[in-house]
Amino acid sequence: MQFKDYYGILGVEPNAGEAEIKSAYRRLARKYHPDVSKEADAEEKFKAVNEAYEALRDPQKRTAYDQLRSRGYRPGDDVQPPGAGGGGFHGAPGDFDFDEIFAGDGRGGGGFSDFFEEMFGRGRGGRPGGRQQQAGPTRARFSVPLEAVYRGDSVRIGLNGKSLDVRIPKGIRPGQMIRLGGQGGQGGDLLLEIEYAAHPDFEVDGRNILYVLPVMPWQAALGAVMSVPTLGGAVELKIPAGSDAGKKLRLRGRGLPGQVPGDQIVEVEILAPVPQNAAQKAAYEGLRESFG
Incomplete structure (x- = not known):
């Protein structure tokens, strides 16, 4: 051994x-x-x-x-x-x-x-x-x-x-x-x-399941429909336009079973991708000028 x-x-x-x-x-x-x-x-x-x-x-x-x-x-x-x-x-x-x-x-x-x-x-x-x-x-x-x-x-x-x-x-x-x-x-x-058992994606709060969803800035600003994993399989979730980091969205009934089933709480985490080329860097510079 x-x-x-x-x-x-x-x-x-x-x-x-x-x-x-x-x-x-x-x-x-x-x-x-x-x-x-x-x-x-x-x-x-x-x-x-x-x-x-x-x-x-x-x-x-x-x-x-x-x-x-x-x-x-x-x-x-x-x-x-x-x-x-x-x-x-x-x-x-x-x-x-x-x-x-x-x-x-x-x-x-x-x-x-x-x-x-x-x-x-x-x-x-x-x-x-x-x-x-x-x-x-x-x-x-x-x-x-x-x-x-x-x-x-x-x-x-x-x-x-x-x-x-x-x-x-x-x-x-x-x-x-x-x-x-x-x-x-x-x-x-x-x-x-x-x-x-510890899970790589989910945390547990009572009967609720907590999940952090990585979202790109343009998805958070403009809104998007994204695939989200749940214990019962992936589902589509609408991200409202203008979502801030930390915003919580609820998938009802997607938590752990019980007399009153739990929900899955999805927390928005906004990612800032690193520019990989000149065009992407220019896009960031354009955002900086546009938003002051």
């Missing part, structure tokens, strides 16, 4: 703050998303970026990872798994317990490296001095793609050497539980506590 440099994958320093890590993730996730990237290894890079963000966005996971990293491991170095004697993972300070952490890959569950699964997805009850497993329910956090929450998909997960198909109820909320009978430790039930 080889050590992963999650900071290097995201291109940030180890002391980077939460906002910087999130910004790096969003930029790289858009760049390598398999649906838009034309690079041959885009899907593998996308998975690596998503795995790195899943490890660093959670303070407990990041603490555990930093503790291991402080031992001087470099990318590709062999790391002993738990119980291998002397070099394995020992967990973070406090009450944090690795076998209560589980995450999906942001596109449908599973798909993380052995390194990530050993740190965050497998129990350590059999290690000398570790916690002894009980026959009662086993709890785990389950990171679910927003698309699965929107559609009510079944998601395949890997946990402790098993593959399980989990049906995700439409509109399930973070903190709610899914119980899988007999799938926990020693035949007990498995309780999956839901959290939403």
Whole structure:
């Protein structure tokens, strides 16, 4: 099992703050998303970026990872798994317990490296001095793609050497539980506590979905009809003439399902393209003269 440099994958320093890590993730996730990237290894890079963000966005996971990293491991170095004697993972300070952490890959569950699964997805009850497993329910956090929450998909997960198909109820909320009978430790039930996986395009506010739409200056000034991604597929949205940066437009019913479905809130972000030739530079100069 080889050590992963999650900071290097995201291109940030180890002391980077939460906002910087999130910004790096969003930029790289858009760049390598398999649906838009034309690079041959885009899907593998996308998975690596998503795995790195899943490890660093959670303070407990990041603490555990930093503790291991402080031992001087470099990318590709062999790391002993738990119980291998002397070099394995020992967990973070406090009450944090690795076998209560589980995450999906942001596109449908599973798909993380052995390194990530050993740190965050497998129990350590059999290690000398570790916690002894009980026959009662086993709890785990389950990171679910927003698309699965929107559609009510079944998601395949890997946990402790098993593959399980989990049906995700439409509109399930973070903190709610899914119980899988007999799938926990020693035949007990498995309780999956839901959290939403990070998404390269969308943020969540209650049941509303937030999306930032890049718009060219002439589109904002003159108005335009633009294609906007939603969890249910792309739709056309009319940008009113004279739209300012930060203007918010609402796509009703395009948020997460519920008794009262959420909306998608689209925020206008005006881009200023860099002139690439003399004609484009002259166009900017003409604007400057026209608008004083």
